[in-house]
Amino acid sequence: MYSKEVIKHFKDPKNMGFMKDPDGVGEIGNPKCGDILKLYIKVKDNKIKDIKFETLGCAVAIAVSSVITEMAKNKTLEDAIKVTEEDIAKKLGGLPAFKMHCSNLAAQALKKAIKNYQGQD
Amino acid sequence: MKKKEIYLDNAATTPVDSVVLKKMQPYFNEKYGNSSSIHKAGDLARNGMEKARQQIATFLNCLSEEIYFTSGATESDNWLIYGVIDKFWEEGGKKKPNIIISSIEHKAIIEPAKYLEKNNLAEISILDVNKDGLVDIEDVAKAIKKNTILVSIMYANSEIGVIQPIKQIGQLIKEINIKRENKIVFHTDAVQAINYLNCNVEYLNVDALSLSGHKIYGPKGIGVLYLKNGTSITSLIRGGGHERGLRSGTENIPGIVGLGEAINLVTKKQKDNVSIKKLRNKLITGIMKDIPNVQLNGSLEYRLPNNIHFSFTGIEGEGLLIELSEQNIYVSTGSACASHSLKSSHVLLAIGLSDEESHASVRFTLGRQTSSNDIDYVLKILVKAVNRLRKISGK
Numbered sequence: 094m095y096s097k098e099v100i101k102h103f104k105d106p107k108n109m110g111f112m113k114d115p116d117g118v119g120e121i122g123n124p125k126c127g128d129i130l131k132l133y134i135k136v137k138d139n140k141i142k143d144i145k146f147e148t149l150g151c152a153v154a155i156a157v158s159s160v161i162t163e164m165a166k167n168k169t170l171e172d173a174i175k176v177t178e179e180d181i182a183k184k185l186g187g188l189p190a191f192k193m194h195c196s197n198l199a200a201q202a203l204k205k206a207i208k209n210y211q212g213q214d
Numbered sequence: 215m216k217k218k219e220i221y222l223d224n225a226a227t228t229p230v231d232s233v234v235l236k237k238m239q240p241y242f243n244e245k246y247g248n249s250s251s252i253h254k255a256g257d258l259a260r261n262g263m264e265k266a267r268q269q270i271a272t273f274l275n276c277l278s279e280e281i282y283f284t285s286g287a288t289e290s291d292n293w294l295i296y297g298v299i300d301k302f303w304e305e306g307g308k309k310k311p312n313i314i315i316s317s318i319e320h321k322a323i324i325e326p327a328k329y330l331e332k333n334n335l336a337e338i339s340i341l342d343v344n345k346d347g348l349v350d351i352e353d354v355a356k357a358i359k360k361n362t363i364l365v366s367i368m369y370a371n372s373e374i375g376v377i378q379p380i381k382q383i384g385q386l387i388k389e390i391n392i393k394r395e396n397k398i399v400f401h402t403d404a405v406q407a408i409n410y411l412n413c414n415v416e417y418l419n420v421d422a423l424s425l426s427g428h429k430i431y432g433p434k435g436i437g438v439l440y441l442k443n444g445t446s447i448t449s450l451i452r453g454g455g456h457e458r459g460l461r462s463g464t465e466n467i468p469g470i471v472g473l474g475e476a477i478n479l480v481t482k483k484q485k486d487n488v489s490i491k492k493l494r495n496k497l498i499t500g501i502m503k504d505i506p507n508v509q510l511n512g513s514l515e516y517r518l519p520n521n522i523h524f525s526f527t528g529i530e531g532e533g534l535l536i537e538l539s540e541q542n543i544y545v546s547t548g549s550a551c552a553s554h555s556l557k558s559s560h561v562l563l564a565i566g567l568s569d570e571e572s573h574a575s576v577r578f579t580l581g582r583q584t585s586s587n588d589i590d591y592v593l594k595i596l597v598k599a600v601n602r603l604r605k606i607s608g609k
Contacts, residue, residue: 095536100536103537109605127530127532127558127573129607149608155533155606
């Protein structure tokens, strides 16, 4: 049902786990669809120095969480905030239409974490 | 070497039994006649079909003329709902008729009923179930109104395996019908029940019953609507007038022959159900012992012997399904039909689960092929999978 990349990230997710003393946190979720996604970031010199995630969700939700941490790491905040759901889906070799909302969740969570760091939330 | 596959999704579908397959094979290219033809090739096909009809009638304890072949239980359910209501209007019905169903029916019942309601052709009363998933007979009695003409309650639920008191509901309706002019038709969707429960229609007091081939180690694309003599409905599929004028379309003879043999095997293999139940209980006990924060959904007492349905706090069922699938263990979240929907299962919400608990659930349905070693292996993998996913969720 899912691409090899999705399964790869699901089985061996990168940057998974809790982060102590993060500079920003973005949590987004919708218990109705079952996914809750939480991103922690550490920022240095306007760049995302470290990023971790905790996700309660389906295989795709876990895969998008893993892949967005890889995509965001070492990016400037301006670049990171521009990551879209399409970018994430593309990185994962495509997603079924009914799972696109998962990659949207990941993009939203990252935006939220950055805004939280910038004190805008 | 290919890794062994452990299929625990027998409520979604079952493999065709090799005996069944063997019986079907000649009907594809040797006895390929059209059963409506009057030459000898037609006779051969017709004989195969009528033998199967008799096998099913024996199983249900009804007359063979009360068996109507369909493309599957979804058609049987649709046909029954539309057919009863359409007949009512055709015969000059005046006041909008009432249909009673439960909140945990299969979509093949709920959707046609809602369609009729939307088009102003019927009103529906939906009975709640308790937290165990059971319909209360008192609620059925209370829901019956003057304009009620159809009650449809499923025998055993496809998601949580809960068994409804069909015999008692049937008895109640039978008694009510004695004093009524407009008789109530009592239908049950018995798709999940056939393998495991008494489906004698006299015993159950039902007027109509749906069943399907592929849930009982028979082929896909074939089903039955049992319709008691005297229960009149209109056709859903019109054409050449097959099935005594009620269901047109050239009969699916290989499918019909396969269904007949499959139902024959259900009777022969009743003792398998004892070991299936033992294995099921072994897995339930193992999960409860080895994995904290789990809950079994639905009644344990009134439950199909092959059904397990758990919520695992802190994980999402689909994630667990994919994780197990990667290890060649096949389970399901809710019913297979619900997999494309992101909404919580209507059955789980009806028994009082939160959206979160509902999404955290997984169904395991055992079958004839399940072994004790399979259960040991599944439990081992499951413990690891749940632990890993809980670590990812941090919950």
